[in-house]
Amino acid sequence: MKVAIFGTGEVGKALARGFLAEGQQVMLGSREPAKLTEWATEAGTGASVGTSEEAAKFADVAVVATAWPGTENALSLAGPANLAGKVVIDVTNPLVYVPERPPELAIGHTDSGGEQVQRWLPGARVVKTFNTVGYGQFYKPAFPDGPPDMFICGNDAEAKKTVTGILKSFGWPAIDIGGIEGARLLEPLCILWVTYAMQNRSRDHAFKLLRK
Numbered sequence: 647m648k649v650a651i652f653g654t655g656e657v658g659k660a661l662a663r664g665f666l667a668e669g670q671q672v673m674l675g676s677r678e679p680a681k682l683t684e685w686a687t688e689a690g691t692g693a694s695v696g697t698s699e700e701a702a703k704f705a706d707v708a709v710v711a712t713a714w715p716g717t718e719n720a721l722s723l724a725g726p727a728n729l730a731g732k733v734v735i736d737v738t739n740p741l742v743y744v745p746e747r748p749p750e751l752a753i754g755h756t757d758s759g760g761e762q763v764q765r766w767l768p769g770a771r772v773v774k775t776f777n778t779v780g781y782g783q784f785y786k787p788a789f790p791d792g793p794p795d796m797f798i799c800g801n802d803a804e805a806k807k808t809v810t811g812i813l814k815s816f817g818w819p820a821i822d823i824g825g826i827e828g829a830r831l832l833e834p835l836c837i838l839w840v841t842y843a844m845q846n847r848s849r850d851h852a853f854k855l856l857r858k
Contacts, residue, residue, distance in 0.1 A: 650675055650701035652720045653711030654682060657737060657781045661709055664785035666692050668815050675701025675724060702728035707808065708770075710763060711737045714752060717759075721766050730769030733805045735812075736760050736829075737776040739836040748841040751833060760799065760829025773800035773809040774829040775820070777836050780849040786817040787852060794852035797821050797835070799828030821855055 648671045651658045662672045666689060674682055675698040682695040702708060702724035712720045717738055721729075740759035741749040753759055760774035775798040776784060787794060796818040800806050810820040823831065835853065843849050 647671070648673070648704055648706045650705035650708040650724075651711055652698060652701065652709065652724060653713070653737075654685075655711070655713070658709070658711035659685070660781035660784045661711060661737070661776070662689065662693065664816050666690065667785065673701045673704045675699075675720075677723065698723035699725050699728060705729070705732060707733045707735065707812075709735045709737060714738055714740045714759060717763065718766060721763070726767050726769060729767050732770055733802075733808050734763070734767055734770040734772045735776065735809060736763045736772050736774045738763065739777050739833050741836070748837055748844060751837065754833060755830050758827065758829035758833055760826050760833070764801070764826050771800065771802035771805035772826060773798055773802070773805050774826060774832055775799075775809055775813065777832055778839055779852045780839070780843070782849055783852055784816065789852065791854070793817060793819060794854045795819050795821050797823055797828075797832055797853075799823050799826055799832065801825050 649665045650673050651662050652675045654674050654676050665672045671692045673694045673696050676682055679695040686693045686695050708729055738759050740752040742752045743749045764772040796813050798809055798820050806822055813820045
């Protein structure tokens with residue numbers, strides 16, 4: 647599988663490492679790909695860099711892991727037509743940062759970043775996930791009480807099956823909460839994760855849905 651990742655920060659690179667560990671080909675898309683050649687060399691076999699447009703054309707599956715303010719521009723540079731029909735994993739959270747307090751939502755609760763990404767990419771099959779945990783736990787999370795759960799939402803059933811398979815390979819059970827409007831619930835869950843992290847000075851936590 648060929649995976650394009652938009653977003654070259656810690657989140658995007660952590661996901662890239664996971665996909666590479668699973669033997670997938672990964673291209674980081676950037677406005678300035680020349681600045682990422684050292685990363686590609688260090689990441690090893692299967693890793694490459696390109697422009698956002700090149701990455702979009704390369705991809706079987708694309709990942710949007712940008713900071714929210716740059717998301718629309720990144721997708722515009724990628725070219726929505728180049729992502730039409732493809733599974734797009736939306737990892738973003740529409741956050742506004744406030745000094746010494748947990749962030750706030752830039753969009754919610756009658757809309758969401760996930761829905762906005764789907765509107766920006768009307769031909770793509772967007773699935774929201776990986777947005778409710780820190781990047782250090784993306785791949786093969788290990789907790790004493792067993793694996794946590796990852797929530798997903800999106801409008802395309804086959805796309806969600808593809809993402810569920812990816813999550814399973816990364817060590818995550820997936821819980822499908824329905825259409826892309828479910829992002830209105832998952833994005834505030836990110837703020838809960840951040841609030842706990844700030845109060846406890848720890849990033850090693852995740853969510854688990856208990857069922858009887």
